[in-house]
Amino acid sequence: MISQRAMGIGGPARPWVQRHRGANRLEQFPLAVWSKLVSRHARNVSRDLMGYGDPMGYGPFREVIAEYLRAFRAVKCELAQIMVTTSPQQALQIAALALLDAKDSAWIEEPAYPGTHQALQAAGARAVPVPVDAEGLNIEYGIQQEGCARVAIVTPSHQFPMGVSMSSMRRLELLSWAREHGGWIIEDDCNSEYDLRGTPVSSLQGLDVDGRVIYVGTLTKAVFPALRLGFIVIPKDLIRSFLDIRNATDTFATSVLYQMAMTDFIREGHFSRHMSRMREVQIETRNALAAAIIAQTAGLLEVVDDEADMQLVTLLPPGLDDVDVAAKLPKLSAAVYALSECYVSRPPRGGLVIGYANLNLEDIPAMLAALKTAIHTSIPKH
């Protein structure tokens, strides 16, 4: 017999995260520069750095992350609050274990990134789905449904997968719920770098004056997935508890070598150059993809008019089963999956989420043809 939590996770056999976060356009990455930095550090490994490292992560790397978050995401933080993780999934897991006991409940967005739900299941905690509308999470609904939840896990910059950014009013409501109920907010801010609106929305964490927000981010997506570098910004009062959980679950952070190389990559300006270039590439891809869908799949796919980054949400004709449609798709360079996989309950309407992070412009026609075929063969015959 296995644990109920393991049974609960179940679901599709293919790993979620790979499909949902998607990989970036690896051919765009300045691999020569990166390889040079890594081999420079690999050749000059100090024995000091071969032993057990600081479980919070490599100091200089934490410092550049803190600087970056203060400057670009308006996060209020200092080095001592930064814990390096291998991934946002690990960050969610550590936070869930530090804050929730079995049977405790947490609000998750409906729809949400499925890994969020899975992290709660692994912790034995209970997910309370709270709907997302045009202003983001419906806080009032959450309070009515389960005001005493311990945690709310949100993606305020760009809701995943719908893309809306949480309104100022909702941000204040959420912070005041946390203050009044002693709740915690986990802000998953992954991919906020790829804002297609020009001026990125600031973090929710930066508005918090009560130390109720745990901020989760990653460099993995912006750089390359195998990097395995994410981070948590932990409210000062919680650092010790998060560290206890980290020690109980996996001692210390990911590769020191990569943390060293990444510190240089950021300090020497390669990171911001790469980000600017990728932002252009992704805007171009998104616009071309949205235009092609609108022009060529009228009546079959409806583009949800949001500004979600790295994925485009489309809706299917009412009555079609999106899991069924997605199952008919061949392997594509875009990660295409059923919108209903992001829902705990039944979605109001089925759809396809198209993760275009790794999509080349020249692959769009073939992808659209595959989508059309899959949809056509799923429409019930009368």
Add this chain to the structure above:
Amino acid sequence: MISQRAMGIGGPARPWVQRHRGANRLEQFPLAVWSKLVSRHARNVSRDLMGYGDPMGYGPFREVIAEYLRAFRAVKCELAQIMVTTSPQQALQIAALALLDAKDSAWIEEPAYPGTHQALQAAGARAVPVPVDAEGLNIEYGIQQEGCARVAIVTPSHQFPMGVSMSSMRRLELLSWAREHGGWIIEDDCNSEYDLRGTPVSSLQGLDVDGRVIYVGTLTKAVFPALRLGFIVIPKDLIRSFLDIRNATDTFATSVLYQMAMTDFIREGHFSRHMSRMREVQIETRNALAAAIIAQTAGLLEVVDDEADMQLVTLLPPGLDDVDVAAKLPKLSAAVYALSECYVSRPPRGGLVIGYANLNLEDIPAMLAALKTAIHTSIPKH
């Protein structure tokens, strides 16, 4: 409010694992060879390996691990069963989450590696301490105490920290308990490479014909801690559940770069040469340390006559508080800590565990002087 599990872990602020597993003599490591392997792979990174990797780990590395375990540890396994982890702690955590729900119970050895208890606490599960005697875990006691436990976590090759190896009779009793009660056995086989008896004891997993044993190992200790490479051998029926937990807690394995470099390091024979050299170094250190303690601390420290590897267990005069003594010690190159930190209940007699993995022979006199001072000043005055 933080979770009860986080509160439960608490304990000493310094991370357990760093002290308890200890770091190896880093100056002995063939760093030039290793750096060359790492920079070779860093210069030739294939874009295929920059994306999301197999959550089970890098194939060729899993293959060399499977070969190594079959040849040297008599583990019955194939590549498909090997999951690469960052550490034995992560392996324990994944196993605990996959097999135990909150309030489920697991046998742990008394005394045990404290990280074992912490992994259970993080999972919300309950530890049932089962005493270890000269034959290893007292299975009969465990069955009387809580026969319906779901899991037994054991260190059969060299009990941690006492060093006894589990007798054949006990191994068979434990396997038959697992078969009859549907229990699982987690075999923590870390450091079995450093057997000082000449012929290493074979793994418990190799005796199991019912697929009830989960085998946990690491290369971290034998090579260098910052490597972050451990592994689990998973019974075939459980692979899917372990993978679900892995995806929910941290997607995919540790640095692919290090997995690639380590594959070469093993294949090219550097690993076995390093292990042979380290075995000699460690035997020499252990003998010198034990001899010095016996000669110079009569009446203060009594060496437990076992063959524990990488740590020497010593007992204090009855009535002395080992936590108190350990707190008086200055920073030493050996990791010295109170024996009672390995117990859930009160130990029959206080002691000091001396992790000598990183101890140089020339540091022994200064360490003994520090130990004597700490003990003398702890003896109550009459």
